[in-house]
Amino acid sequence: MIDLSYDFINTLQSEVLRQFGVDNLQPNQCKLLAQAILNHTGKLVSETTLKRVFGFAVTQHSFSRYTLNTLAQYCRYKDWDDFQAHYYKKAFRPRQQADLSRWGEVKKKANAVSQYTMLTLKNRSGIPFDHTAPRQYCLSHIDRFLESQYAATVFIAPAGWGKSLALVHAAEHYWFGKNAVHPQDVCWFINAHAAGSLLLKGFSLSSWLDNQLNLGNGDNFREYFSAHPEEKSGRLVLIIDGFDEIAMGGDKLKLLYNKLEDFVYSNDQHPWIKVILSIRSSTWSEVFQQSQQSPAFRRFWFLGAEMDEDTSTNIPMLTEQEAKSVLYNADFEPETVRLFSDSFLQKLRHPYYLQLFTQLNSAGGQTFIDENLSLFEIISHFIQNRLFSSPNNAFKVSIIEKLLQLLDMGRAGLYADKAALLKQNPELFPAYRELLADNILVEENLSQEIMFNVKVRFAHNFLLEYFTAMHYIQAHGQQVNNELLSSVLGDFPQSPFRMYVFKWLLRYAITHEQTAGIQSVFTLPLATPEKAHLLEYLVLHYQQEGNPRFAQVFPAGYFKKNPISTFISDDFVHFKKRKLLQALLSLAESSEDKLKIRSNLYIIALMQLDAEQCEIELSNIRKICTADEAVRDMRVTPYEAYYFIYEYLKFGVTDEAAKEKIYHFALCWSFPQQKTISVADEAVFRAISFIFLLLGDHQHLVDFTQRLFKEHRSFLFNRTDPFRLMMLCWKAQAHLALNDINTAKRINRHVDIVLKHFSTDFFNGRHLETLQKIIAADIYARENEYNKAVRAGEYAMETALKLDFKIFVLLNFGVLNRIYHHLQMDKQRKEAQQKIEMIRDSTTFAQALPNLMHL
Incomplete structure (x- = not known):
């Protein structure tokens, strides 16, 4: 009566908790509960067993009669049979006829099993279940499957991909939630271990279902309801989670699969019976893939649109919105999440990395979580959990060292031949399968009819980087x-x-x-x-x-x-x-280091139009310039140039003496051949270029930048220097203002190529990319390529707003406003104007808006 159906297990859990005096049990309370049971009954139920009963640990078999009797006695009953008898009478008191139907009886048993399985999976979730998000792809996959003629479907993905939780969300959506889509279906949600405890003893899924009628020997479940369709209210959906060759053993798994296959194929005349399975990619390759060649498999099994035959995965990673939803549920502020870079969000779409990230930052509510630091902690925890904490870690390390050798630390490519990696060493096979199952290694089957070709690679490049570094550390005595x-x-x-x-x-x-x-x-x-x-x-x-x-x-x-x-x-x-x-x-x-840091702080404040912070930085820059004799003797000091910009944006006035000094410097400066640009020089050059742009003196800006590149030929050989690229952008802006579109276009294209080709060097340097896109939008608009202009301009606006580059928002608005006006995009134009008004209200740089939007 007990084995697979777990009749009244949920009721027993509730009674134990009531007796213990709590509404919800936490894992750390299982030890106290074990002591309470021992005190009351004189019998010991271990902490580990209690964790299995309450779903905090994997249950590989049904609970023993000893455990169930002891828990029943703790609840003041004679034994488990007495407990069941009491609640059986209570559950089956006279009710409406519909509840006494055979279908209703099966549904009741199925609900008891399913609720327990779902509770177990929720409690084992690395993220609190109420923080997780339904996988829209998985729901769509099941929806298509239920409406199809297929008998079975499967979710295939590596460990930590969120398959089990996706099934729990799907089960609640379709069968167990308050607004379930198919409430009349019978859904039997079990773990593969629970099924295996019976099936490996000789049972079949067919005979097990027959036994659920509980009306005596000889009843056939499928034939009965096919013959009496009026008693069948919907489908019977069997969900089996966790076909795991590591926990169950390869031979047992194949036996279980054969029984499952027999059951699926025997449902040909019973399309109302559906099977949903979850399985790791490595298990699929090991057990299922050979079956795909048979026509019957293709006819009965639905694999979905996302099936990747090379990597044996048919579930995509989380969408960006699903990942963000989990972060919001975990109390991360939307403002914090909005600041994450696109590349970091791509990594958080991996469910296990998202889990580790939320655990590392469990406090939540912080103004900013550094993504660079977090990424290294995520990877470190991932490898510690999946590799070094495993019983087979010595064999796993041996395989990884061999793979590094075959790849020559990545210099020989990213793929190695599987046969060369294992060399038919049977002692390595279990560890190798674990590496695949844990998504440390990935197999790609490139076999053809005339040859067998399986390649192996690290699941992610950063794993190759990590293990390469550890290889060098190991080779040099951990020093x-x-x-x-x-x-x-x-x-x-x-x-x-x-x-x-x-x-x-x-x-x-x-x-x-x-x-x-x-x-x-x-x-x-x-x-x-x-x-x-x-x-x-x-x-x-x-x-x-x-x-x-x-x-x-x-x-x-x-x-x-x-x-x-x-x-x-x-x-x-x-x-x-x-x-x-x-x-x-x-x-x-040194004063040069201090000036470099303060200059960057000033520019950040200026980009944000934070006048008050600019004042603070100007005060510090003035002290540095005054204390350094070499800087003090410059024709124009960084402080003078920076203060000119501040005064112009704050009050809209220009100091004529300072202006004359700046213009004279721009026309007359010269340096000895090969002289390097100092920090102070760079600050002045950048500031003067921006001053010419603010004043609308584009010809002087062109002349100044041309002379700069002529005087300092080193710029020609340092393509990735951000200062050089910024000067090129201002130069392109000036040419555009002078209607020299071809020159502006050539310069802008060059900057675009450099930024794309050396993108990793500009991981945080989005200001260059943003400015380049603003100029590109203006060029496209002047050439009447308005579709490209809108895309470039809106991309620049989105980036500038995200990174709080208010100066660029204003520059970009001037371009977008003209484009929207020409295309009569009134709604978009109004939304952009609202953003500009917000900037106007947030800054005391009163002259910033009129002076920047019309450049």
């Missing part, structure tokens, strides 16, 4: 030292891959307090973007940990030899970087 760093530097050219390997090495040195290793990382001859990313990670890590050792990592005088200004580029012009720049101020020793 990040000059020898290790030189090896990596020599083995890999400049690339995003190398940068992330160095980040993992830096993280290892930080977490293992290898101060000498940290210092060695920053003495490497790396490109500026690489240094900037590494320095940012270092500062963020110590800020997150609140570690006072941060100031001790770099001894006094360190940054005199290794100036911070060589680490910081225009890529730091981003409001998210303000906290980081403030932290770097505590390390800055």
